Amino acid sequence: MKSRNTKQKELILEVLKNTKMHPTIYELADMIATKDSTIGQATIYRNIKKFVNDGIIYVVKTKNGIDRYDYYNNHIHFECLTCGTIYDIYDEKIFKILQKKFQNNELNIQNYNITLDGYCKSCQK
Numbered sequence: 307m308k309s310r311n312t313k314q315k316e317l318i319l320e321v322l323k324n325t326k327m328h329p330t331i332y333e334l335a336d337m338i339a340t341k342d343s344t345i346g347q348a349t350i351y352r353n354i355k356k357f358v359n360d361g362i363i364y365v366v367k368t369k370n371g372i373d374r375y376d377y378y379n380n381h382i383h384f385e386c387l388t389c390g391t392i393y394d395i396y397d398e399k400i401f402k403i404l405q406k407k408f409q410n411n412e413l414n415i416q417n418y419n420i421t422l423d424g425y426c427k428s429c430q431k
């Protein structure tokens with residue numbers, strides 16, 4: 307039988323995996339509380355930190371300095387300068403191009419974390 311601890315960890319990961327947004331730790335804590343109100347905030351914060359350290363989840367740095375979290379790695383983020391929404395762009399070709407460029411300098415890329423900014427469709431109006 308799974309320990310309570312393991313179940314809590316799994317729930318945190320499941321919530322992050324299934325959200326389309328890139329939640330802040332507060333938003334994540336809120337989402338988890340609606341699923342299981344018995345998990346304390348301190349437990350959520352502690353586990354999030356551990357997941358980041360262990361490379362299980364990823365931090366997305368934003369312009370206003372508030373960290374957001376992502377279950378997925380190796381894609382490009384676009385942050386809207388007006389509404390702050392973060393969009394995901396997946397493009398294997400870009401990764402291959404970067405890998406090639408860096409290989410020329412004998413650097414071997416394993417992961418990347420790129421954030422571009424600008425204005426999203428609704429903020430351009």
Ligand SMILES: [Zn+2]
Binds near residue numbers: 386390426427428429
């Ligand atoms: Zn926007």
Ligand SMILES: [Zn+2]
Binds near residue numbers: 328376378381393394
């Ligand atoms: Zn993302």
